[in-house]
Amino acid sequence: MSRPWLLAxxxxxGAALAVFYMVRVPDAVAPTEDAVAWVNGRPIARESYENxxxxxxxxxxxxxxxxxxxxxxxxxxxxxxxxxxxxxxxGLHERDPQIRNQLATAxxxxxxxxxxxxxxxxxxAELRAFYDAERFRFERSAQYRIAVEGxxxxxxxxxLLEKEIEQSIGPTAARKVTxxxxxxxxxxxxxDRAYQVRLLERRNGEIASFEEARDVVEAAYLRHRSESAxxxxxxxxxxxxxxxxxxx
Amino acid sequence: MSAAVLALIVALLLPTxxxxxxxxxxxSKWTLVDGGAIAEVRVxxxxxxxxxxxxxxxxxxxxxxxxxxxxxxxxxxxTLHTDAGxxxxxxxxxxxxxxxxxxxRAEWRVRCDGSPTRLxxxxxxxxxxxxxxxxxxGPKAVDVVLSPTAPSASLVWSDRGGGARGIxxxxxxxxxxxLSGWDHLAFLLLLIVVARRLREVAVxxxxxxVGHSVTLAAAALGVVVPHVRAVEATIAASILxxxxxxxxxxxxxxxxxxxxxxxxxxxxxAAIGGLPAFWGLALFSGCYFALLRRASRGGRLxxxxxxxxxxxxxxxxxxxxxxxxxxxxxxxxALFGFNLGVELGQLAVVALIWPLLQWLRGRNLxxxxxxxxxxxxxxxxxxxxxxxxxx
Numbered sequence: 327m328s329r330p331w332l333l334a335x336x337x338x339x340g341a342a343l344a345v346f347y348m349v350r351v352p353d354a355v356a357p358t359e360d361a362v363a364w365v366n367g368r369p370i371a372r373e374s375y376e377n378x379x380x381x382x383x384x385x386x387x388x389x390x391x392x393x394x395x396x397x398x399x400x401x402x403x404x405x406x407x408x409x410x411x412x413x414x415x416x417g418l419h420e421r422d423p424q425i426r427n428q429l430a431t432a433x434x435x436x437x438x439x440x441x442x443x444x445x446x447x448x449x450x451a452e453l454r455a456f457y458d459a460e461r462f463r464f465e466r467s468a469q470y471r472i473a474v475e476g477x478x479x480x481x482x483x484x485x486l487l488e489k490e491i492e493q494s495i496g497p498t499a500a501r502k503v504t505x506x507x508x509x510x511x512x513x514x515x516x517x518d519r520a521y522q523v524r525l526l527e528r529r530n531g532e533i534a535s536f537e538e539a540r541d542v543v544e545a546a547y548l549r550h551r552s553e554s555a556x557x558x559x560x561x562x563x564x565x566x567x568x569x570x571x572x573x574x
Numbered sequence: 575m576s577a578a579v580l581a582l583i584v585a586l587l588l589p590t591x592x593x594x595x596x597x598x599x600x601x602s603k604w605t606l607v608d609g610g611a612i613a614e615v616r617v618x619x620x621x622x623x624x625x626x627x628x629x630x631x632x633x634x635x636x637x638x639x640x641x642x643x644x645x646x647x648x649x650x651x652x653t654l655h656t657d658a659g660x661x662x663x664x665x666x667x668x669x670x671x672x673x674x675x676x677x678x679r680a681e682w683r684v685r686c687d688g689s690p691t692r693l694x695x696x697x698x699x700x701x702x703x704x705x706x707x708x709x710x711x712g713p714k715a716v717d718v719v720l721s722p723t724a725p726s727a728s729l730v731w732s733d734r735g736g737g738a739r740g741i742x743x744x745x746x747x748x749x750x751x752x753l754s755g756w757d758h759l760a761f762l763l764l765l766i767v768v769a770r771r772l773r774e775v776a777v778x779x780x781x782x783x784v785g786h787s788v789t790l791a792a793a794a795l796g797v798v799v800p801h802v803r804a805v806e807a808t809i810a811a812s813i814l815x816x817x818x819x820x821x822x823x824x825x826x827x828x829x830x831x832x833x834x835x836x837x838x839x840x841x842x843x844a845a846i847g848g849l850p851a852f853w854g855l856a857l858f859s860g861c862y863f864a865l866l867r868r869a870s871r872g873g874r875l876x877x878x879x880x881x882x883x884x885x886x887x888x889x890x891x892x893x894x895x896x897x898x899x900x901x902x903x904x905x906x907x908a909l910f911g912f913n914l915g916v917e918l919g920q921l922a923v924v925a926l927i928w929p930l931l932q933w934l935r936g937r938n939l940x941x942x943x944x945x946x947x948x949x950x951x952x953x954x955x956x957x958x959x960x961x962x963x964x965x
Contacts, residue, residue, distance in 0.1 A: 333868075335861075336860070336864075340856070342854065343851070415671060416672075
């Protein structure tokens with residue numbers, strides 16, 4: 327290829343590169359097909375409309391809609407959009423503390439709900455990985471079988487958790503009991519009211535197997551994901567936002 | 575050479591607003607309601623603070639600049655009229671609306687005795703290039719463009735004549751835009767100053783017109799979104815490039831160094847100024863000047879430059895229309911009127927300059943004119959480019 331053609335090609339490539347960075351094609355807005363109306367180009371989703379209709383029908387004794395209900399419900403939804411438009415235009419979301427709180431709460435709810443939906447679809451492998459990483463969460467507490475001798479102290483029989491022992495003899499004494507060796511005795515109280523507690527048997531705490539703890543693992547995984555979602559969003563938002571604190 | 579130095583000094587001393595070819599603009603939207611209208615107005619704080627009356631009132635108050643001081647000014651200077659007289663503004667209805675930094679957006683109600691027939695703006699009368707763009711939403715939407723030279727416009731609601739009137743106001747805006755845009759005019763002047771025949775001028779102006787019409791339409795209709803800073807900087811670069819070409823830099827002794835200097839600014843604009851479009855512009859310009867060296871007649875490639883940079887100038891023109899956020903139906907009409915205005919303004923400039931150039935040519939001063947305009951263009955282009963890319 328001759329040099330002029332190469333230079334012409336260079337010009338073309340340069341122009342193309344400049345154009346690439348100088349203009350962009352606007353982001354395409356995904357068309358919402360499932361809309362019952364449009365307000366200022368924004369859709370009112372059919373789902374919102376159906377939910378509102380269902381609520382109206384539930385309020386009726388007959389449980390059915392009357393003539394004109396559909397039109398009225400759509401009118402109310404359109405009114406709501408117009409009011410929200412105006413509220414945003416007036417900047418109420420920036421000035422009214424109540425609206426700001428509700429917005430913040432709604433945003434947290436949204437993040438939590440989305441994270442929970444994702445967590446519910448978690449695979450077996452994901453749940454197992456979470457169980458392995460967070461084993462300490464699924465540890466069963468130690469249990470004790472004790473005998474009380476002396477004045478009548480109401481004490482359930484069988485193996486008890488430390489918390490159950492606490493309810494009968496108080497937290498300090500219960501903690502001391504958990505520190506006893508099997509067969510060892512300790513005296514609690516003084517004089518006529520003193521009684522002795524003997525540790526008969528101890529079952530040490532152990533981690534439940536995945537299969538045994540599956541329901542607990544799923545619940546913990548759900549909670550963990552929703553908490554992480556809010557935390558991750560806020561961390562990312564802080565990184566992307568110029569936040570300046572005037573406090574020391 | 576002395577003329578060139580003089581031109582350079584004059585160019586650098588010119589108090590030209592090189593930051594961007596941005597007019598002083600304010601906006602309003604009037605929604606007609608029973609018994610009156612709701613006015614929504616957008617003005618720049620910078621222009622408000624330059625008003626002596628507002629600045630004095632703020633000083634007398636002793637506190638920071640206050641919206642309450644500005645509001646009476648806006649209500650008094652921007653008025654809707656009926657046949658019976660001006661509509662009465664209600665100060666108590668004033669609300670300050672949220673808006674981007676640097677702007678004030680306010681809304682108030684006016685009471686009218688009858689149907690509004692005229693809109694008047696006496697905003698910022700001391701700024702001769704101030705334009706007030708307004709849309710009145712009545713039985714149908716009516717767009718008006720007001721300026722110190724045409725501060726009042728009739729509101730015509732019927733279809734007959736209304737469309738033409740709307741186009742006429744955008745046509746005037748287009749003419750004012752090109753005539754007050756030093757960068758577009760400088761580029762145009764540099765394009766035609768070396769032309770020897772009217773046919774050459776016609777080809778160059780047509781190339782420029784085709785280029786800017788295409789991108790003006792594409793940007794105004796939302797087909798593409800321009801990167802404003804890159805566009806403004808490239809417009810400055812276009813002046814520099816054509817000036818260097820006019821000065822025959824690619825053949826002149828030491829001219830290679832000047833071209834290399836220009837390319838170095840482009841590369842710096844890309845690397846330091848954060849304008850990656852300038853990587854492309856540097857490649858384009860390097861190849862263009864290399865090609866010019868080989869071409870027997872450089873003028874043969876000029877229409878390409880006119881057309882290609884016309885694309886970029888068109889993106890610059892679109893800013894005025896984009897700022898208005900017109901409804902799509904209005905946009906097509908506004909686009910047509912505005913583009914027509916730009917063309918008419920452009921033709922008026924050519925019609926004025928071409929005979930002058932011919933006259934100078936008749937006195938054998940054409941070489942000197944080309945030298946002076948080239949050096950001045952190169953200085954202005956560089957100055958504007960540096961400010962727009964790094965400022």
